[in-house]
Amino acid sequence: QSALTQPPSASGSPGQSVTISCTGTSSDVGGYNYVSWYQHHPGKAPKLIIYEVTKRPSGVPDRFSGSKSGNTASLTVSGLQAEDEADYYCNSYAGSNNFGVFGGGTKLTVL
Amino acid sequence: EVQLVESGGGLVQPGGSLRLSCAASGFPFSVYSMNWVRQAPGKGLEWVSYIDRRGGNIYYSDSVKGRFTISRDNAKNSLFLQMNNLRVDDTAVYYCAREDWGSYSPWGQGTMVTVSS
Numbered sequence: 701q702s703a704l705t706q707p708p709s710a711s712g713s714p715g716q717s718v719t720i721s722c723t724g725t726s727s728d729v730g731g732y733n734y735v736s737w738y739q740h741h742p743g744k745a746p747k748l749i750i751y752e753v754t755k756r757p758s759g760v761p762d763r764f765s766g767s768k769s770g771n772t773a774s775l776t777v778s779g780l781q782a783e784d785e786a787d788y789y790c791n792s793y794a795g796s797n798n799f800g801v802f803g804g805g806t807k808l809t810v811l
Numbered sequence: 812e813v814q815l816v817e818s819g820g821g822l823v824q825p826g827g828s829l830r831l832s833c834a835a836s837g838f839p840f841s842v843y844s845m846n847w848v849r850q851a852p853g854k855g856l857e858w859v860s861y862i863d864r865r866g867g868n869i870y871y872s873d874s875v876k877g878r879f880t881i882s883r884d885n886a887k888n889s890l891f892l893q894m895n896n897l898r899v900d901d902t903a904v905y906y907c908a909r910e911d912w913g914s915y916s917p918w919g920q921g922t923m924v925t926v927s928s
Contacts, residue, residue, distance in 0.1 A: 703855070734913030738856070745906065746848075746856065748916035757916065789856050793913040799870045800846065800858035800915075 704729065704790055704803035711809040712780045720806045722773040722790030728801055730771035734793035737766060737775045740805075741786045750775060777808070785810045813837040813917055815907050820922030827897050827926070833890040833907030833919060841865075841885035844910035847892050848918070849903035857903075860892065861910065875901075897926045 705723040712718040722729065722737075729735055737750035748757055750766035753773060763778045773792070777784055790803040819831040833845070847859040860881040861870045869881055880893040890907050902925050908915035 732913070736914035738915070740856070745918040745920050746908075746915075747918075748914055751914035751916075752912065787855075791856075791858075791915070796868075796870060799861050799872075800848075800913075802848075802856045802858060805855040 704792060704801055706788075706790060706803035706806045708804070709807045709809065711811055712777075713811045714780050714782065716780050717776060717778040718780060718808065719774050719776045720788055720790075720808070722775070722792075722803045724771050724773075724792055724794075724801070726771060728771075728792040728794035729768065729773050731795075732793045733768070735766070735768060735773040736791045737764075737773075738789045738791065739784075739786045740789060746789070780810050782810050784808060813909075815909065815917060815919035817905060817907055817919045817922040820905065820924045822925045822927065823897055824928050825897060825899055825926055828893070828895045829897065829924060831892040831894065831905055831907075831922060831924070833892075835888045835890065835909075838909070840883075840888040845881075845883060845890045846908045846910050846915055847881060847890075848906045848908055848915065849901075849924075850906070850921075851900070851903040854903075859905070862890070894924070897924075899926050902926045 735753045738746040740746040753768045816834045844863045862881045878896045882891045904921040906921045908918045
C-alpha cells in the first residue's frame with residue numbers, strides 16, 4: 701500500500717494562488733473519481749475540503765478547488781489567507797484490497 | 812450537530828492490547844460506513860481500517876492486518892478498534908471518521924496511543 705506522492709511543502713503570499721499536486725497510479729488516483737483533500741491544523745480534527753475530485757462540501761470557501769489529470773490530482777487554493785496555513789492531505793480510493801491511501805501531506809505556509 | 816468522540820487511548824507496553832471506542836451522535840450511525848485513521852508523531856495520515864454499515868465488509872491496512880479488529884454496535888452508535896500485539900510503531904493519534912462515498916467526514920478529535928516500555 702504505497703502512499704500517494706505530494707510535495708512536502710508549498711507557500712504563497714496572501715492573495716496569491718498555490719497548487720498542490722498528488723500523484724498516484726492507475727490503480728488509485730487514475731482509476732477512480734474518489735479523490736478527496738483534507739485540511740489539518742495541528743491538534744485539531746482533519747477537515748474535508750474536496751471530495752470526488754472537484755466537489756466542495758457545504759461551508760468550504762470556493763477559494764478551494766480540485767482537479768485531476770491522469771494519475772495526478774491537484775488542489776488549488778486561491779486568494780490565500782493566513783488561516784489557510786495548515787497541512788493538506790490527498791486521499792484516493794484504491795480498490796477493496798487497498799482501501800484508502802493517503803498522500804504524505806503538504807505543509808502550506810502563507811508568507 | 813454531527814459529532815464523533817474517540818476514547819480508550821493510553822500508554823501500553825509492546826505486545827499489549829488496547830480497545831478504542833468512538834461514540835457517534837447527530838446522524839443515523841447505522842446508515843454509514845466508518846473508518847479508523849491514524850497519525851504517528853511527525854508523520855502523515857494513514858488509513859487503518861474500514862467497516863461497512865452492517866459490519867459485513869471489513870478491510871485493514873497491511874500494517875495492522877491480523878493484529879487489529881474493527882467492529883461496531885449500531886444500537887449504541889459506537890465504533891471500536893481492538894488492538895492486540897501492539898508495536899512501538901503503532902504509536903499515533905487514532906481518529907475515527909465517517910465514510911461518505913470515498914471521503915471521510917467528519918473526523919473525531921482523536922485519541923493518543925503510546926506504545927513504549
